[in-house]
Amino acid sequence: xxxITKTFQAGEVPGIIIIDAHRCKGCDTCKRHCATKAISGxxxxxxxxxxxxxINCGQCLINCPFGAPxxxxxAVNTVxxxxxxxxxxxxxxxxxxxxxxxxxxFGMPPGSLATRRMYGAMHKAxxxxxxxxxxxxxxxxxxxxxxxHRVRAAVFGDEIPGHKPGPLPQFTSCCxxxxxxxxxxxxxxxxxxxxxxxxxxxxxxxxxxxxxxxxWSVRPANVYTVGVMPCTAKKFEASRPEFRSAFxxxxxxxxxGSGTPYPDIDAVLTTRDLARLLKEMGIDLAKTPEAxxxxxxxxxxxxxxxxxNTGGVMEAAVRTVHxxxxxxxxxxxxxxxxxxxxxxxxxxxxxxxxxxxxxATVNVAVVHGLRENITPVLDEILSGRSPYHFIEVMxxxxxxxxxxxxxxxxxxxxxLGAMSPLLAWK
Amino acid sequence: xSAEEYQxxxxxxxxxxxxxxxxxxxxxxxxxxxxxxVRRMAVKRNDYIRARTAGxxxxxxxxxxxxxxxxxxxxxxxxxxxxxxxxxxxxELLHTRYIDRSRAMA
Numbered sequence: 001x002x003x004i005t006k007t008f009q010a011g012e013v014p015g016i017i018i019i020d021a022h023r024c025k026g027c028d029t030c031k032r033h034c035a036t037k038a039i040s041g042x043x044x045x046x047x048x049x050x051x052x053x054x055i056n057c058g059q060c061l062i063n064c065p066f067g068a069p070x071x072x073x074x075a076v077n078t079v080x081x082x083x084x085x086x087x088x089x090x091x092x093x094x095x096x097x098x099x100x101x102x103x104x105x106f107g108m109p110p111g112s113l114a115t116r117r118m119y120g121a122m123h124k125a126x127x128x129x130x131x132x133x134x135x136x137x138x139x140x141x142x143x144x145x146x147x148x149h150r151v152r153a154a155v156f157g158d159e160i161p162g163h164k165p166g167p168l169p170q171f172t173s174c175c176x177x178x179x180x181x182x183x184x185x186x187x188x189x190x191x192x193x194x195x196x197x198x199x200x201x202x203x204x205x206x207x208x209x210x211x212x213x214x215x216w217s218v219r220p221a222n223v224y225t226v227g228v229m230p231c232t233a234k235k236f237e238a239s240r241p242e243f244r245s246a247f248x249x250x251x252x253x254x255x256x257g258s259g260t261p262y263p264d265i266d267a268v269l270t271t272r273d274l275a276r277l278l279k280e281m282g283i284d285l286a287k288t289p290e291a292x293x294x295x296x297x298x299x300x301x302x303x304x305x306x307x308x309n310t311g312g313v314m315e316a317a318v319r320t321v322h323x324x325x326x327x328x329x330x331x332x333x334x335x336x337x338x339x340x341x342x343x344x345x346x347x348x349x350x351x352x353x354x355x356x357x358x359x360a361t362v363n364v365a366v367v368h369g370l371r372e373n374i375t376p377v378l379d380e381i382l383s384g385r386s387p388y389h390f391i392e393v394m395x396x397x398x399x400x401x402x403x404x405x406x407x408x409x410x411x412x413x414x415x416l417g418a419m420s421p422l423l424a425w426k
Numbered sequence: 427x428s429a430e431e432y433q434x435x436x437x438x439x440x441x442x443x444x445x446x447x448x449x450x451x452x453x454x455x456x457x458x459x460x461x462x463x464v465r466r467m468a469v470k471r472n473d474y475i476r477a478r479t480a481g482x483x484x485x486x487x488x489x490x491x492x493x494x495x496x497x498x499x500x501x502x503x504x505x506x507x508x509x510x511x512x513x514x515x516x517x518e519l520l521h522t523r524y525i526d527r528s529r530a531m532a
Contacts (some may be wrong), residue, residue: 005532052531075512083471096482097482099482100482101478110474111476111481137494137499138503140494140496142511179524183521186528187527195522201522209519210506210507250518296499296502300489301489302493303494305485306482308437319494323493329493333493385523398472398479399479400430401475401478406478412470412472412473413473416472421471
């Protein structure tokens with residue numbers, strides 16, 4: 001096992017979020033948004049974040065009334081210089097939640113769908129487009145198949161040679177804050193996490209293998225992948241040492257010693273970072289005409305795009321798992337019980353497995369807002385009373401659309417409970 | 427002060443029943459006004475979350491392809507490169523492992 005110092009592996013960014021001591025007024029708002037009790041400091045005194053406990057979600061950052069927390073990692077200048085380098089293919093990987101929020105930075109109303117404007121603006125800036133919705137679809141294929149294996153093993157005793165399915169319930173693993181939360185606080189539940197990478201990391205690995213060879217016809221080492229994410233924790237995720245898989249794959253194909261190692265994702269820009277980059281380059285998103293992108297890596301389904309909402313990953317997975325097991329599409333495709341802003345949403349689907357000619361009832365749960373909602377769900381699993389088979393977890397209230405990298409709303413906050421802002425002791 | 431010198435004088439500021447009612451009505455309205463503003467702020471606090479959520483669901487409704495397994499680009503990736511889900515190449519490129527960080531925290 002690798003050396004871990006202060007909960008970080010070698011090579012990882014040791015914490016993303018810090019608090020500016022000059023701006024902090026000690027109002028304790030951030031503590032009320034922190035899922036891991038990583039923030040310390042008395043009421044009225046300057047607060048600090050313990051990076052060892054922090055899961056980098058950035059909820060403190062977007063909810064601080066004084067704008068005191070900020071990100072230590074800022075890749076805007078590096079990406080601008082890479083865009084100017086003619087030998088580098090810069091690939092922008094656009095996450096689902098970015099397209100409905102980035103408009104706010106350019107004076108458009110919240111929720112305006114700016115996918116095609118983003119394509120236009122990013123083409124103009126010099127990016128190749130890799131829509132992360134494509135990787136979301138890919139995630140569903142991998143994670144859904146993994147789930148089917150786990151269910152068939154548990155319910156029908158099905159065995160796949162050379163493949164040991166993990167335990168149920170299976171957790172989604174798209175949210176890097178959630179993954180780090182489990183690794184820090186519930187190591188015994190690690191086998192429950194889906195082994196599928198998050199869409200961002202899948203996108204990076206595909207871009208530097210298949211994308212480089214078949215789509216852009218360039219050397220993988222000259223591809224510079226930029227995740228455009230609604231999320232500060234993605235900056236941490238990209239630095240995890242296990243995410244060098246495209247390089248490892250290339251080395252295996254071509255033999256050892258094939259150049260300097262490169263990460264799957266070279267840089268991560270939050271929604272705010274990309275808006276700043278476009279403004280620095282003199283591109284106004286609101287005035288950019290809409291553009292299409294013909295790349296196969298920009299094709300996406302409606303199931304991929306809803307990944308940014310709480311319940312979206314589950315809904316996309318249910319659509320595909322239903323079709324694979326029963327041979328019929330889910331009708332209607334909208335899976336309403338997992339939509340909305342309730343803290344823990346649950347649903348049951350009965351599926352007739354065409355392979356085993358037997359019915360299986362799958363109980364799913366969707367959790368968002370880790371701070372308020374996750375503990376009871378995990379306690380149920382630890383005590384063996386959990387009725388669920390598949391649990392989607394997103395750290396941020398409302399899902400990625402309210403992520404720590406999103407534009408900071410001028411009015412409003414991530415407090416979902418009606419009375420939450422008033423319950424100062426909680 | 428002796429008892430003879432004391433004279434009771436009625437408070438010259440008297441309010442009729444009708445005046446009392448209208449004054450209290452005005453006071454109640456004044457207090458209710460900020461309460462309504464605060465309530466409105468509390469209710470609208472998450473509007474940006476709802477608007478963004480609705481934006482993504484709209485994108486889904488408008489999409490021609492609405493399920494992941496029908497994404498032609500993904501199918502081509504499996505045909506040309508990965509094989510099928512959980513294949514050896516998939517495991518290598520699209521799956522990962524996790525580490526126990528809890529001991530370092532204690």
